Every structure is written in structure tokens, then in C-alpha cells.
Amino acid sequence: MQAALRGVAFGGTVVAGAFPPPYVAGLDFGAEAHLNRPNIVFSRAVSDPNRDHPRWDQRRIFEACWTMFENGSLNGDLIVDPVVHFSELDRAFSDVMSSPGNGIKLGCIFD
Secondary structure, rough: HHHHHHOOOOOEEEEOOOOOOOOOOOOOOOOHHHHHHOOEEEOOOOOOOOOOOOOHHHHHHHHHHHHHHHHHHHHHHOOOOEEEEEEHHHHHHHHHHHHHHHHOEEEEOOO
16 A cells, blocks of 8 residues: 555555455555545445446446456456366365465356
């Protein structure tokens, strides 16, 4: 977060994605944040109430994301890992739950 506050353009936006862990002691909102005056956004894409409602509701977010997946402008290759066959789902889920650092999102392939 400190690096983002330091590197953001004047009036730019810093996004804390997902559910961030507690920040370490020493996070300084003084000079860097004061001079750069960033907008800080904590993402909650489909939680209600959505701060951009009614322009963006759950249906519009889903449709926009699905369109980007379909046309190849967005993919989950760096997020969805591991990807396993349905027959391996029980084992993979247990592995991810016991060692959450080994996976971000678990994907499943059906044949």
C-alpha cells in the first residue's frame, strides 16, 4: 500500500483488491498520500450495496466480465490455479484448504 501511495499519479486511484490483510505498522498517509491525493478504493465487485449502483449492478458486472472472457481480453490464467479435473476436485480442495498459499482460486474442468 505504501508503494502504491508513493507511485500513484496525482489524483490517481489505488485499489486494495479482494479482502486485504492488515497493513503493517508504519503505513504513512502523511506526505505521500497528502501530496499525491489518491482515491483509495476497496474492491467489492458484487457486494450490495454497490457504490456504483444503479449504473453497475450484479447483472451488468457479470455480463461485462463474461464478454471480456469470451472475446479474450480477460482471462484467469494467473488467478485460477490449480485447475483440476472434476474427479480430482475433492483432493485439490482439501489441498488448497490445508495450504491456502498454494492456490488463489481453484478451477474445475468437466468432460
